[in-house]
Amino acid sequence: MKVYIIKKLFLIFYYLVASNLPSSFFPLGRLFNSIRVFTLKKIIPIGSNNKIQPHVYIGSGNNISIGSFCQINENCRLIDVHIGNYVMIAPNVQLIGGFTHKHDRLDIPMVLQGEIYKGEIIIEDDVWIGINAIILPNVRIGKGAIIAAGSVVTKNVESYSIVGGNPAKLIRFRKNFGV
Numbered sequence: 152m153k154v155y156i157i158k159k160l161f162l163i164f165y166y167l168v169a170s171n172l173p174s175s176f177f178p179l180g181r182l183f184n185s186i187r188v189f190t191l192k193k194i195i196p197i198g199s200n201n202k203i204q205p206h207v208y209i210g211s212g213n214n215i216s217i218g219s220f221c222q223i224n225e226n227c228r229l230i231d232v233h234i235g236n237y238v239m240i241a242p243n244v245q246l247i248g249g250f251t252h253k254h255d256r257l258d259i260p261m262v263l264q265g266e267i268y269k270g271e272i273i274i275e276d277d278v279w280i281g282i283n284a285i286i287l288p289n290v291r292i293g294k295g296a297i298i299a300a301g302s303v304v305t306k307n308v309e310s311y312s313i314v315g316g317n318p319a320k321l322i323r324f325r326k327n328f329g330v
Contacts, residue, residue, distance in 0.1 A: 161193035162212055174204050174225070191217075198236065214249070214271060231288070235276035241300070245285045248272040275310070295325060 165187075175184040187203045194212040198219030208228045209215055215229050218236035223229075227240055231248030234240075248271040253264035270289030274280075278292050281300030286292070291307045298304060299315030299322065308314050313322045 158194055158212065161190055165190045165194060165209075170206055172205060175202050204242075218276070231270075232272040232274065234274045235278070235294075237277045238274055239279045241280060241282035241284070243283045244280050246272050246274075247285065248288045248290075251288060297325070 169187045169190040172183040172186060174180060177183065184202055184204075187205075187207075188197065188201055191197050191203060191209070195209060196216040198217060198221070200220045201217060202222045203217075204223065204225045206226045207223050208226075210230050214231045215233070217223070217234045218238065220236055221234060221238045221240070223234075223238075223240045224242040224244075226243045228245045228247065230246065231250075232246040240246075249268065250266040251269050252261055253267050254261045256264060269287075272286055272288065273291040274286075275292060275294040275296075277295045278298070279296075280286070280292075280298040281302065283300055284298045284302045284304065286298070286304040290304055292298065292304070293308055293310030293312065295311040296308045297313040298308065298319065299313065301317070302315045302319040303317040304314065304319045306318070308319070309321075309324075311325045313325060314320060315322050
């Protein structure tokens with residue numbers, strides 16, 4: 152019970168103070184980032200050497216984890232998601248795992264039909280997610296994948312692929328130019 156209360160107090164501090172501190176690009180930005188990451192570590196499992204920018208929404212912090220060496224930019228929404236290592240997430244990305252609205256019945260308004268759990272989002276290592284992308288529940292983003300800006304991802308993404316569009320489709324696979 153005590154751990155639960157402490158977690159909730161840090162959650163309140165995160166939303167009232169830490170999430171609203173200036174970007175890590177401002178003067179004293181490293182300090183602001185350190186405060187955000189320290190606070191998040193009290194709420195969710197999070198690795199080391201991360202850059203978390205202002206206004207990253209984590210709901211109540213349940214079923215969310217972030218690996219190491221990740222960059223999560225402004226105004227991102229994380230719900231029911233597990234993020235690997237070396238992941239870059241651009242501003243305004245929506246990672247919306249978990250529940251969605253039921254809509255099967257026509258005799259009952261959708262708002263009264265309740266919710267259904269669709270599954271979590273898994274983002275493997277070394278992924279880049281472009282600005283304004285949306286990733287929906289029960290999706291796995293494979294290692295080394297790139298999600299183009301503005302994409303809506305509704306299905307699993309293969310490792311080392313580049314996808315884009317609405318719904319996101321394969322554009323091409325990344326090539327190994329350096330070896």
